Amino acid sequence: DIQMTQSPSSLSASVGDRVTITCRASQSISFYLSWYQQKPGKAPNLLIYAANNLQGGVPSRFSGSGSGTDFTLTISSLHPEDFATYHCQQTYRMPYTFGQGTKVEIK
Amino acid sequence: QVHLVQSETEVKKPGASVKVSCKTSGYSFSNYAIHWVRQAPGQRLEWMGWINGGNGNTEYSQKFQGRVTITRDTSASTSYMELNSLTSEDTAVYYCARDGPLLAYWGQGTLVTVSS
Numbered sequence: 001d002i003q004m005t006q007s008p009s010s011l012s013a014s015v016g017d018r019v020t021i022t023c024r025a026s027q028s029i030s031f032y033l034s035w036y037q038q039k040p041g042k043a044p045n046l047l048i049y050a051a052n053n054l055q056g057g058v059p060s061r062f063s064g065s066g067s068g069t070d071f072t073l074t075i076s077s078l079h080p081e082d083f084a085t086y087h088c089q090q091t092y093r094m095p096y097t098f099g100q101g102t103k104v105e106i107k
Numbered sequence: 108q109v110h111l112v113q114s115e116t117e118v119k120k121p122g123a124s125v126k127v128s129c130k131t132s133g134y135s136f137s138n139y140a141i142h143w144v145r146q147a148p149g150q151r152l153e154w155m156g157w158i159n160g161g162n163g164n165t166e167y168s169q170k171f172q173g174r175v176t177i178t179r180d181t182s183a184s185t186s187y188m189e190l191n192s193l194t195s196e197d198t199a200v201y202y203c204a205r206d207g208p209l210l211a212y213w214g215q216g217t218l219v220t221v222s223s
Binding site: 046089098099 | 142152154166169170202204208211214216
């Protein structure tokens with residue numbers, strides 16, 4: 001199985017901060033990488049697919065980049081509703097494995 | 108508007124089976140695949156398998172092979188996930204999710220608790 005590793009596992013930030021989360025795959029996955037936001041007690045919500053494509057309805061402050069093994073999710077200016085856990089997922093080969101999640105907390 | 112509505116919370120004893128349903132609406136069921144993902148307490152999301160809504164073909168994670176069965180009823184626009192030989196490690200929230208793009212739409216989740 002392809003292993004996905006996110007860093008950091010958690011971070012503290014303030015409203016207005018620029019936040020970057022990274023995701024590394026154990027082998028090349030081309031651009032087959034998705035990012036999700038999850039709030040407590042809720043299902044994940046797709047933010048980015050195919051590494052850098054913004055899902056409809058997702059604010060433009062979210063962006064994704066990368067290819068191969070290294071990927072990044074950036075929030076350009078953190079809003080109060082962005083405090084949540086973020087997950088990456090590879091969709092290159094089944095089983096479609098996820099990262100361990102990155103919790104973004106209020107500083 | 109696409110909706111996926113899952114069945115209610117389940118409590119099962121070790122060794123039992125559970126069957127979770129995922130009723131869809133707002134689109135043509137046969138045109139998209141349904142995936143099943145679970146999240147155990149404090150653990151990462153875990154992809155279990157998927158079913159092609161049109162031809163019913165399935166593929167499962169090796170971890171669950173032989174223990175999980177994903178089916179569909181096209182007339183009811185519903186997918187089902189059955190997991191057998193439950194242990195406490197299967198205690199988790201189980202989600203269904205639809206393609207278009209991958210895992211773009213999710214059900215609300217079904218909590219399955221396995222306890223003696």
